[in-house]
Amino acid sequence: MKPSLLLHACCGVCSAYVPEKLIPDFDVTVYYENSNIFPEEEFYKRQEAAKTMANKFGLPFVEPTYSPTGWFKSIAGFEQEREGGPRCEHCINFRLSETVKFAKQNNFEWVATTLSVSRTKNVDQINRIGHALAEMHGLKFLGEDWKKGNGEVISQRRAKETGIYRQNYCGCVYSLNDKVKQNSKSKIQNG
Ligand code: SF4
Numbered sequence: 001m002k003p004s005l006l007l008h009a010c011c012g013v014c015s016a017y018v019p020e021k022l023i024p025d026f027d028v029t030v031y032y033e034n035s036n037i038f039p040e041e042e043f044y045k046r047q048e049a050a051k052t053m054a055n056k057f058g059l060p061f062v063e064p065t066y067s068p069t070g071w072f073k074s075i076a077g078f079e080q081e082r083e084g085g086p087r088c089e090h091c092i093n094f095r096l097s098e099t100v101k102f103a104k105q106n107n108f109e110w111v112a113t114t115l116s117v118s119r120t121k122n123v124d125q126i127n128r129i130g131h132a133l134a135e136m137h138g139l140k141f142l143g144e145d146w147k148k149g150n151g152e153v154i155s156q157r158r159a160k161e162t163g164i165y166r167q168n169y170c171g172c173v174y175s176l177n178d179k180v181k182q183n184s185k186s187k188i189q190n191g
Contacts, residue, residue, distance in 0.1 A: 002027045005110035005142065006103040007059075008096060010034055012049020013166050014114035016158040018146050019057040026110060030054040031062045033098045035071040036091050038173035046171075049164035056162070064098065071095075075172075083175055084122060091172065093129050104137045111139055117146035117155055120170070 005026035009015040015030065022028050032050050037043040043066050054061040074094040081087040096113060103111045111134050116123040127143030134141035146152075159166050169179040 003109045004029070004107070005112055006031050006099060006106075006108040008033060008099040008111070008113035008115070009050045009054070010095075010113070010115055010171070011046040011167060012053050012162075012164040013155050013159040014117045014146075015050045015053035016162065016164075017151055017155040018112075018114045018117055019054070019059060021144075021146070022112065022142075023057065023059075028057075029060045029062060029108070031064070031099050031102060033064045033095050033102075034171065035064075035067045035098075036095065037066075037171045038068070038176060040066060040068075042167070042171075045165045046167060049159070049166075052162065052164050053159075062102070064102070071172075079174060083120075083170060083178065087172075087174065088122075089125060089129070092126060093133070096126075096130050096133050100133045100137050100139060103139055109140060110142055112142040112144070114146065116144065117151045119147055119152055123147075 005028050007028050007030050009030045032047050051061045071094055075087050075090045078087040100111050115121050115126050123145040130141040169175045
């Protein structure tokens with residue numbers, strides 16, 4: 001029997017590749033904890049995309065309740081930090097903490113996350129947080145760098161071929177605002 005693993009998945013794109021790397025060795029369940037996402041409709045769009053990919057891999061998919069209040073509390077004081085800084089540390093910690101708690105309550109042995117498939121994410125930060133939280137609850141964290149071996153390119157290509165929703169900003173309201181600013185700046189520059 002394969003060991004059980006709860007895979008935190010942040011969106012459909014990131015769920016398009018990582019499961020196939022895990023399925024040969026683990027009994028995988030996908031867990032969509034992303035209360036960071038703004039606005040709420042965006043949360044459900046990404047959830048639907050992640051669920052489509054889980055179904056394609058034949059994996060169970062767990063949909064926790066959208067709870068932005070808890071997420072906003074977790075990043076309080078760090079709202080205006082740049083992407084990749086302390087706000088993201090708290091954001092990742094919040095989502096992985098919720099994932100690890102669910103894994104503990106439901107007798108999973110391992111926890112992992114798809115987050116490191118993106119080149120914009122700091123793999124050391126993600127894996128450090130994941131290992132610490134899992135250890136705290138007596139679980140094991142699989143700290144891989146999923147973008148190795150072209151993971152991000154394969155994920156994007158597969159997501160496009162499948163026709164699932166593909167987002168163009170990280171997820172929170174602050175990353176959305178940054179994206180809007182960037183877009184209007186390039187519009188002005190391009191005349
Ligand atoms: S930019 Fe992304 S990782 Fe950072 S706080 Fe926002 S949603 Fe979380």
